[in-house]
Amino acid sequence: MAVVAIVFLASAVAIHPAAHADESQYLEFYTPPEPLPAGQPGDLIRTEPSRLVLEPSSQLGRFVGTGTRIMYRSTDAQGQPVAVTGTYIEPDNPWTGNGPRPLLAYATLPYGMGEQCAPSRLFNQGIHASLDTGFDVMFNIEEGFIATLLARGFAIVVTDGVGMGVHTAKSPQWLNRAAAGHALIDAARAAKKLPGTSLDPRGPVAFWGMLAGAHAALSAAELTGTYGPELNVVGTYAAATPTDLATMLGPVDGNFLAGTTGYVLRGIAASYPEFEQPIKDALTPRGLEMYENTGRQCLLQTGIDYEFRHLEFWFKDNIYEMIKAEPFKTVLATQRLGNVKPTGPVYFEHNRWDTFGEYQSVRATAMDYCAKGADVTLWTNEQPPLFNKLSINSFLPEFVDGERSIAWMTDRFNGMPTTPNCGEI
Template sequence: MAAIGLLAGCAQSTDRRLEQGVVEEIAEQPFYARPDPIPAGDPGEVVRTQDLESAPAGTVAQRVMYHSTDVHGSPLLTSAVVIAPTAPWTGGGPRPVVAWGHPTTGMAPRCAPSTGVDPFDLIEGMTDLLNAGYAVAAADYPGMGVAGPDSYLVGVTEGNAVLDAVRAAGHLDGSGVTAASDVLLWGHSQGGHAVLFAAQQAAGYAPELRLVAAAAAAPATELGTLLDDDIGDVSGVSLGSYAFQTYQSVYGATTPGLALTQVLTDDGAAATAQMAQLCLIGQNEQLHALAGPLVGRYLRADPATTQPWADILRENTPGGVPITVPLFVAQGLADVLVHPAATTQFVQQQCGRGTRVVFKQVPGIGHAEIAMDVVPDVLAFFAAARAGTPPPSTC
């Protein structure tokens, strides 16, 4: 009887969240509209918020629009979700905050994880993080949610948005986050790419933040290798379209001679802009209908060896500078999207630069499962790093 009562309570809680999520989805579009004129503000300064009644029981959550900066140093507006427990933090000092970097969902505004009925669905490990007392700041990345410059695998733009989501959380009532909060970075796939850049940039871009540690699951690292590994199937063409369209739009005006047809076939270049408007989740069938016929006939030349594309890929590959906080990296050995050899190469590079790395390789685990599989390891790693006793480096 107790079990039946508990299940009934869970069902009622889930129904409440879905009902509230439907209401919020209907009303969310005005939230993402950029104000005109755009108010001035420093990076991380909040423009508007929206309370999310669909937050899980025992938490408070908000959508937030905030200021950030792109790779060219230009100001922009972007969005995130911030969620925190309502129970007081009892660990001493202000509540720590985890900046979450989400895996690829697309690059168009409607592909943002903060939109839709359940804006918390893609925060891997969220329940465990909240149960541990952390607040979570989950950036959408620029160009998603709020219209703006594209940012897919543009490391500086993504990393700035992740750090500025933490700054924004510090402006929100109820988050418990302050300028003195410990900051922890956690991301998967594209999100691993974003948090690695955030870790590299934090000291220069957001020196007031108390960055303690970073964790990445199957991160996108060596972009030339990643493209070469994946371009032979429909997923590689789909994800490649996001990257090529982004780099053309972000660097085209400042990079003489940059053109899609340098590296893509005529058919590939013609389809790329159309593919880039489709979300990986919810529009996968339409996306693959465009990408499928291009398998084997998408590339004209290798971007990793064709200028100026090679320099752009190199600029957006993380690891060019050492990461000065303890770093946890997880890799599934059955991953066929981010190949284990590429992640191992990145880890070895960081070891050579003096970064303190804990590298966990998990047999039998693929790309989609790796982040959830290592959540207990990430929580233990974060706790040890905050206590000043991070695990020994596996370098």
Template sequence: MPKRAALLAAASLLGGLLAVPAATAAAGTPEACSAADADIYRPPDSPTAAPGAVVTCRKVDSLPMVIGGPPLNAWKVQYGSTDGRGRPVSVVGTVVVPQKPWTGPGERPLVAFVPGTLGIGPQCAFSKQLAGQYQDAYEGPNIAALLNAGYAVAATDGQGYMDGQVHPYASGVEAGHATLDMARAASRVPGTGVSPDAKIGIWGYSEGGSGSLWAAQLARSYAPGLNVVGSASGGVPADLKQVASNLDGQFFAGFLMDAFIGLSATHPDMPFDDLLNDSGRKAVKDAESLCAVGTVSRFPGARIEQYTKDGLTLDQMYALHGSDGATWGDIVAANKLGAGVGTPGSGVRYEIGFPVLQYRGLADEVIPAGMAADTRRAYCAAGITTQWTAYLGDHLTVDPQSIGDVVRWLGDRFEGRSANGNC
């Protein structure tokens, strides 16, 4: 696809798609969610909230970007989570519940939704996009489909989208924690009616595919109280080194810029700022001020070496050490999905006791086909029930194309139907 046509397609798809603790869940009534919108995005000076605890919340009148969905109730919520080093942080997300009563068996199911790439600045937060405060990349149709099926949705913004922060793009543990803690917080927001015992599905595509699969890997150890019954992950950047090599110098090179900036935010002890030349410092400033479409249009064809004083290539960057002896290569490799996975009782690092769905486009220009196949094989070899689906589409078109299939797959998990997988 020519670059101009690809950019227009991206814009069409993506564009079409704390300081006041008084208003907290502790009040125990729907009226308690009355924080000012600005207070939702103001991080506490010293976060102390437990994972999944509500810090403050706000009832939202409407979500104009959830086009085609049923009448709904929605809340923005700031909640507690932990970063990759186990330190408390605050995160913002959105809880959305259909107004129509749930008539299915048991409690209304909940889907923990992880948005795809939005950009790394706080202006790009998914909650702001759903509320129509900023319109660039959003997955409102995905949310609408879940609501039309009767499910509640807990959509995390992800860490690093509050005032003055930078989103840790490509950092797997942070994404997994934020997703699972958003699911925990949903039942604690007053007025949602979400049960803490609800069956939970996890779903995400692209960056959200990585986040949802990290949430699946971390669920048993980090949030064992959640009743997770399945996780769907599409267009997954499972091996960041392979993805980086595929993006460097190519049309979607802006995603590589976001990844290095995001990982530098979670690893401030690693060399980064001092490596940059004037073009690099300008690139960082631009990346933090743009959202998804703007990032793509700002960096097409960019190569990482043009932004460093010494013209460092990816491999040369990977070899650089931080103060603790770890290299950039070590940090990037630590975010590889599918390593150390297994079934409950296997004694491996990431035990998964529910089925997973993985899917991608056959013409995906962002996610290498071999890498996607490797992740699937790793899950199959570990004995995890794995469903694999391929679509006739590229990275941008598969997300909307797969919505119906994913919602049905999650519905089967909620209804207790067996999942045989197709390894």
């Protein structure tokens, strides 16, 4: 599917004049105030209406809700206050389940590292295109999930994450457990502080994410007990989660998305600035070029520029040995999920032959949670391996099992009993 989409779009680029997205319209809102106003994590800094479209013309379907762009206070990987952006969507449809309207705090998969790829900007465009800088095209990949959840009465707040979308020189703190968890927890807090919504301040909250977004969702579930204890968290959905970043090297080597190695490296450097120079020193000239380019790209261009590349040409030494030494060893270990009992039930959805986040790593995290007394359900998708280096087994199962996942989440908001399967993992 990824190949077909890319070929189609590449053909369109060749036939039609280059598109030029107007990013200047976002600069005022997305430039954080300096210094940040005084406040607490989750406090709103600024808000404005946000146009919601599934595609640029807004004629082919719609979100049944009203969007509000938000900027709120959160806490980065170093424990420092930071401005984070996102989108809150107030449903048009009523919540027909039990209790007050539920809030879903949603983290997306990585749409890229450039600020133009932020989910809150893609809600306005449906498809981002700015072809004057290359194949800078990106879809709001998860809009179908979000539109479906919204239509069923869930209020939704989607975070951009620390460093994404905001107009600064820094890169997103991507796949950092602390930054990602804080941003999602504080998005829920910010949504509950918005005036004029149908949310109950004490109403139920759940976390939702896939791939990197699933890492953020589980991070939030682990951190809620200490960082957001006032939230009434009733569940967490995590699909295709990379629970142990150290195990991703083999799968990403030679992958269509091999260039996301740059995302990981830039995420580490943004989270721990003292490691930026050691990371650059470890890279070959080809690696440095990849590192710099991916910092301003959306996901499709990263895929096209670095598809099926091998990691050995980007690093001066054996990267598999490098991650066993500092600074990589401690940094990667810090991002592993499973060392802290999550708040509320957790539902893992994972393909047995996932080529991005290894199934055995997810199983190990689920078992760790079970050992800590957590309420865990691991649903194993058995879709057979298909074009492994395109990571189809990472992306497609979430859509195949989407209705099952939504049903599990709906049951959590309705207060239904869970059916954990710790004894079968």
